[in-house]
Amino acid sequence: MVPLPEDEVFARIGEEGFTRLVAAFYRRIPEDDVLGPMYPRDDLAGAEMRLRDFLIFRFGGPQTYLEKRGHPRLRARHAPFVVDQRTRDRWVQLMEGAIEEAALPAEAVATLQPFFHQVATFLMNRAEGSEV
Numbered sequence: 001m002v003p004l005p006e007d008e009v010f011a012r013i014g015e016e017g018f019t020r021l022v023a024a025f026y027r028r029i030p031e032d033d034v035l036g037p038m039y040p041r042d043d044l045a046g047a048e049m050r051l052r053d054f055l056i057f058r059f060g061g062p063q064t065y066l067e068k069r070g071h072p073r074l075r076a077r078h079a080p081f082v083v084d085q086r087t088r089d090r091w092v093q094l095m096e097g098a099i100e101e102a103a104l105p106a107e108a109v110a111t112l113q114p115f116f117h118q119v120a121t122f123l124m125n126r127a128e129g130s131e132v
Contacts, residue, residue: 001106001107001109001110002107002110003107003110003111003114004107004108004110004111005111006058006059006060006111006115007059007060008060009059009060009108009111009112010056010059010060010061011060012105012107012108013104013105013108014061015056015061017102017104017108018052018055018056018059018061019052020101020102020103020104021055021098021099021102021104021112022048022051022052022055022098023048024097024098024099024101024102025048025051025094025095025097025098026044026047026048026051027098028094028097028098029044029094030044032090032094034086034087034090035087035090035091035094038081038087050065050069053065053068053069054069054072058072058115059111059112074119074122074123075122075123075125078123078125079125081125082125082126083123083124083125083126084124084125084126084127085124085127087124088120088121088123088124091120092116092117092120095116095120096113096116099112099113
């Protein structure tokens with residue numbers, strides 16, 4: 001399958017596709033033993049909205065995320081959280097399950113999957129088992 005250019009993913013799946021994807025991801029968070037504790041229960045809806053808006057902006061849609069939050073600064077925003085190999089791998093695992101559940105077109109998945117793997121690795125800020 002030939003991946004879509006990144007700036008064409010929104011045109012292919014629209015806000016509805018990103019909404020399905022992110023909702024499927026966040027349904028997995030509360031009961032997850034690795035990621036669940038990292039997300040405040042009272043802000044899951046906010047976290048879901050921020051990820052959805054970011055992905056829409058990142059993949060060619062409206063720039064609502066930038067208007068509300070400014071530059072993504074992903075590393076700075078994730079710095080307070082321990083993101084080690086285990087955390088990274090679980091995030092990717094839950095996102096891949098969400099991709100499957102969302103039933104997105106194969107050419108969009110071919111673009112999104114490598115992006116999620118790369119960004120999850122980029123956000124790692126701790127070696128496995130390290131403190132601080």
